[in-house]
Amino acid sequence: MKPLADKIRPNKLEEVVGQQHILGENKILNRIIKSKQIPNMIFYGPPGVGKTTVANIIASTTNKRFYKLNATNASVSDIKSIIDDLDSFLTINGVLLYLDEIQNFNKKQQQSLLEYTENGKITLIASTTENPYFYVYNALLSRSSVFEFKYLKKEDIILSLQRAVEVVSEELKDTRILCDKSALEFFAENSGGDLRKSINNLQLSLYTTPRNKEGNILIDLDIAKECSGKKALNYDKLGDQHYDVLSAFQKSIRGSDPDAAIHYLARLVKAGDLISICRRLMVIAAEDIGLAYPNAIAIVKACVDSAMQLGFPEARIPLAEAVILLATAPKSNSACVAIDAALSDLDNKDVGDIPNDLKDAHYGGASKLSRGVGYKYPHNYKNHYVKQQYLPDNIRSRVYYEPCENKMENAVKAYMTQIREDR
Template structure:
């Protein structure tokens, strides 16, 4: 049995992390104390305690515990397990069905759970690493309480590792088990908030550190480094983690924080999501920098083209160039505000017909319809400008574009105000 399973918490006080929902006076503790467990969806990355909590709840409430993995079961298997366990219903206080990876069930398979969770004979505790609002059938969501399991903080990982070392001293009869504090700190730092991963690393280095001659175990920082693989990041393309990373990247660029922007770029580069990166950069160049620096879109497009041509790992260089450049550019959202306001009017108010003098007049009979007759050609006038109505009558005084407070837009705005005031 893997060390992570040997050391799986047996009671709520043994769990580490999730202090927002677990601990004295917190909601999970109160539910267990009252033995009134609702249907739950436990959402979060692997190794954060979802399965352990389901075990603890079942043990604490005296309910029969049945575990299934949605990856390798369907409607038939779910019903068979539920029907077989119902024979034991009177021997227990009910049944807890722990369903791992509920996102693997399709809509029809998820609907098959409704009957048993509605009649109260089965309490569903489902787990998923994906955002449940994206992957779980709404009828199940409405009948369940969602608890988010967050990555476990380093201090809590260390607490769990030190507890594991003490239990190892009980499990094994070695003369001594010596573990450098820095070795545990390194494991806690590189396990990415995953307690199971941390325990697996501890088990590996424990086996490496066995000295048969002295009947002892010695674990050093160098041993841990030698046994460690590359730190894995949480990033599932098309999943909640990827959208969050892209969102943080975009918002950091918009917020003009070059350091945060580079950090999130590094996450996206590590995940190899070049398409996601380039789309966000191009969007920021127009949505958030816009007319404050009109050439930003051209520079960004050149960096994006270079990155796509180079591919990783070299693509990281022009992507970093574009990222730092956009983060430091003055910002203006005047362009997106203008187009969104115009689109909103098209959906919500009567905007009227295009003025006759602006309509196409390049065909025989157009003048008979009055089209283009009164159009004034601006290049025939001083400064290539003449005052005339362009918007439809219904919205002729509408103002969509409001210049941003930046040097470029202020300069153009001043130019046109001065020109239009010339008599």
């Protein structure tokens, strides 16, 4: 049985739902397709959002010989077969190659296309669910235009689902299909922005639901739930989603938004990514809260230890406690800025030698080398402080730590000012 998703696949650009940021009127990809001057392109985005559909539409608008390969099972020999066809009568106008899942091609396989994409004998349209800037060979990437496809909105998916119902109704002819609005909305929401998944779930419900007494097929919310299974979660521990969610998680805490922070924690919890959560919370406590609330890292460490011992599902509770604590705590990145500046100086400056006064003097003959000579022991002075040079001569006036404006560091600033003025 032909998949319903293939039966309703658009044949015209106007029939494609979503992706208006690139396919809308006067948008760049729309203009490219209408011009029929097709460059090498890479379509990047999640599954089920129209990458293959748009590639097929582009193929139908050109007079080039069309080839289609999937990098999960294709090899260099498949590419060589296409290359062997070049300059033949069949490919007199050139070749349009659609290479799906290009991230599964290694560097050598991708390099085999370089010469022909550069001289125009092969026009490449590649698609990938992974970030092409990580997975596509740089030389091939530089010869291609990258277009990002985004998750479809619920409204766009519902439009396609309604079209799918109409197609099946025409097939069955003598059977009326009644699909509740709530069922369509559930199919759309449950798919996580993946149109193909929502249509597959609809297809399952249409072909497995028995006719009622009137001979009609009724798809209600209960049937939709039964045929959909668990909601798709847009998360991949090894891909972009992993880093995107962690990035949003940390930025929400840094931005003092506990609601957004808890939302992204929930995504990570759903993915079962306990290690990443714990590591990131410890980083945030040091990097973003820092000296504004030094005890935060101790509390977070306790929450993290508890979460690791408990495991899911109970781990979610101490993790939520840590997240809300960090999101609502005062913020300071002064320690992070200070150490990064010091590390940068080591990489980029001649910082010079350690002052002799500070060097180790706990061995015979150290004084003959002027080690430790002239060092003043701070505890012998008022406020346990005495002015002396600690930094190397080349950077003796360098300032790394600049206190931020918060209660804790204001107290630090006041203390440092006081002991220095007392001298």
